[in-house]
Amino acid sequence: MSYRFLLDIAIILISTKVFGLITNKFHMPQVVGALLAGLVFGPCLLNVISQTSVLSSLSEMGVIVIMFAAGMTTDIKDLKNAGKSGFLVALLGVIVPLIGGTLVGFLFNIGGSDKSAILSHVFLGVILTATSVSITVEALKEMGKLSTNVGNTILAAAIIDDFLGLIALTVVTSLAGVKVNIFLVILKIILFFVFVTVVYLIFPKLFNKYTEHKQSKNLHRYPIAAFVLCLLFAFVAEEIFGVADIIGAFSAGLIIAATKKAEYISAKFEPVQYMFLTPIFFASIGLKVTIPSMSIGLILFAVVFTLTAILGKIIGCGIGARLSGYNNKEALQVGCGMACRGEVALIVANKGLSLGIIGSSLFGPIVIMVVCCAVFTPIMLKAAFKNSKEVPQQSDIVDKIEGKEQLDIISDNLIEQNKNLQNKN
Numbered sequence: 001m002s003y004r005f006l007l008d009i010a011i012i013l014i015s016t017k018v019f020g021l022i023t024n025k026f027h028m029p030q031v032v033g034a035l036l037a038g039l040v041f042g043p044c045l046l047n048v049i050s051q052t053s054v055l056s057s058l059s060e061m062g063v064i065v066i067m068f069a070a071g072m073t074t075d076i077k078d079l080k081n082a083g084k085s086g087f088l089v090a091l092l093g094v095i096v097p098l099i100g101g102t103l104v105g106f107l108f109n110i111g112g113s114d115k116s117a118i119l120s121h122v123f124l125g126v127i128l129t130a131t132s133v134s135i136t137v138e139a140l141k142e143m144g145k146l147s148t149n150v151g152n153t154i155l156a157a158a159i160i161d162d163f164l165g166l167i168a169l170t171v172v173t174s175l176a177g178v179k180v181n182i183f184l185v186i187l188k189i190i191l192f193f194v195f196v197t198v199v200y201l202i203f204p205k206l207f208n209k210y211t212e213h214k215q216s217k218n219l220h221r222y223p224i225a226a227f228v229l230c231l232l233f234a235f236v237a238e239e240i241f242g243v244a245d246i247i248g249a250f251s252a253g254l255i256i257a258a259t260k261k262a263e264y265i266s267a268k269f270e271p272v273q274y275m276f277l278t279p280i281f282f283a284s285i286g287l288k289v290t291i292p293s294m295s296i297g298l299i300l301f302a303v304v305f306t307l308t309a310i311l312g313k314i315i316g317c318g319i320g321a322r323l324s325g326y327n328n329k330e331a332l333q334v335g336c337g338m339a340c341r342g343e344v345a346l347i348v349a350n351k352g353l354s355l356g357i358i359g360s361s362l363f364g365p366i367v368i369m370v371v372c373c374a375v376f377t378p379i380m381l382k383a384a385f386k387n388s389k390e391v392p393q394q395s396d397i398v399d400k401i402e403g404k405e406q407l408d409i410i411s412d413n414l415i416e417q418n419k420n421l422q423n424k425n
């Protein structure tokens with residue numbers, strides 16, 4: 001057994017912190033520093049660390065925990081209120097990039113001009129429909145903007161975006177000759193949300209009753225139970241319903257948010273998230289980047305494809321936000337928040353590669369697009385939220401939560417001691 005992964009993790013943790021502090025000095029989110037650390041120490045530059053199965057697994061765990069934590073800090077009522085605006089943002093945020101990606105494929109004549117080439121052009125558009133909000137969530141949390149109307153709209157739109165993107169992928173793969181039943185896919189997605197709703201109505205009540213009957217100073221069982229729920233939901237979403245695991249994790253977070261111990265559980269997740277899993281996730285995105293031997297044409301394609309990816313979401317989602325009643329600045333914030341791409345876009349690209357819809361030469365530009373979107377999204381968000389009304393920072397909120405939970409523990413201990421004295425008497 002090789003213990004090299006221990007050194008890799010140590011380098012990632014220290015480098016992401018150092019680069020995060022550097023980017024913070026330039027008034028950029030620390031998330032950008034973590035992404036740059038992966039680029040610098042990965043195959044792109046120094047080649048000190050390479051992507052391994054261990055790092056890939058920890059990275060996947062990291063994004064699951066990020067979305068789980070986001071769910072725990074989201075008010076379900078605010079999410080419901082953002083449903084209409086979220087739908088418009090998601091719908092136009094899928095249509096505009098889909099058209100834009102298709103036009104880019106046609107402009108560069110990807111695959112020629114026959115019927116299969118047209119399918120390749122459309123598939124490039126499908127790749128651009130995917131949104132990865134894990135980086136956006138982290139950036140918004142860092143700025144203290146996650147629980148705003150804009151933040152809730154982005155979260156709602158991201159959930160609907162996955163639904164619409166999955167339908168688009170199913171349609172294109174069906175046209176490519178792959179036997180996929182689109183009605184079955186839609187049915188499974190609907191059943192997933194029915195499943196989440198049922199658990200949301202039952203689990204918090206049972207959990208609260210359990211906590212009321214088990215008053216004790218030993219409270220670490222609650223975060224463990226919550227994390228088990230998170231992992232189970234991520235697994236069930238991906239393996240049974242065909243929905244992204246991060247949507248399952250986010251749903252589990254919403255369920256935990258409805259319990260009486262939500263604040264305590266959220267506070268306990270902060271150290272694990274920020275000290276270990278989150279840095280590995282963001283660094284791993286940079287580790288995926290290599291400098292392929294690309295022609296001038298492919299380099300130009302990568303630049304245009306990346307610009308189309310960013311502008312497509314900003315314009316499409318921005319128009320959706322404006323139609324929902326947001327002002328121009330808020331619409332820009334929503335568009336910037338939805339511009340990020342991540343693992344979903346890479347999974348879709350892999351699917352197209354395995355089916356022969358796109359060629360292997362396009363994978364390099366697609367990876368470059370994903371990484372550029374991941375790096376530029378926090379920077380654009382920072383600029384878009386400049387001079388916005390300040391709200392309490394996440395760290396301040398966590399300090400208040402931890403202080404409150406310490407009082408809860410002391411209160412529980414006093415109750416326990418009082419019961420013991422009564423029993424002795």
